[in-house]
Amino acid sequence: MNYEIDLDPTDADINEIRQGLVEHNRPFLGAVRHDKVAFYVTEQGKKKAGITAEIIGDWLSIQFLWVDSSIRGTGIGSELLSRVESHAQEVGCHSVLLDTFSFQAKAFYEKHGYQCHMTLENYPSNHSKHYFTKRLV
Template sequence: MEYQLDIEPSDNNINEIRDGLIKHNTPFLGGIPKSQVGYYAIEGEKKVGGIIADIWGNWLLIKFLWVDDSVRGKQVGSELIKLLEAHAVSEGCKSALVDTLSFQAKPFYEKQGYKCQMVLDNYPMDSKLSFLTKALVKE
């Protein structure tokens, strides 16, 4: 056997490794439904905010939340989160997960009821990466 370093892996090489991992994981995770969902704030014909997430099993996994500077402070982000969480609950989600860098939105998510579970210091260099979760339904 030999080992080969690739400092610029091609999309084909990345997909080959990803496909191998998916094949390995499928017996354990294959039956769990997964979908993507987005909610947008639109003013006129222009998007001024949006949130993109995955719904995977019982979890809402928030990937991206953006609010344009022109509508910051007008509760657009809070409304997007509220709408997305309601949709996620209607799809069977019980919990939500988001990660955010220290210069991004940790206090915002905490105001929405998210609790910090873990922080990675010096990520990727001088920032912190926080992982926050929220129970969407009371058990």
């Protein structure tokens, strides 16, 4: 057996490791629902905002919420969040999980009823990363 360090792994290298873990997990999680969902706001065919998430079992896991700086503060982020939460409820999700950096949207999520359960200080450096959940039902 050889141990190798790769300081510039390709997406294919990373996916090979990921697939190995997925196969290992299959007997335990194979029957668990795992769906992707996204909502977009477009203008003249170009995305101006969007939210992406995965539904894993009965949980919605929000990955990315982005609103172009030209339309921030107009309620679009709140509307996207509301729409993805409503969709999650419709398909049987009971809770949401997400994370955000201290320079991103901590106050935004708190305003929408999310509770911070863990904070990593100085991650990656001079910032914090916050982990939130919210009950939907």
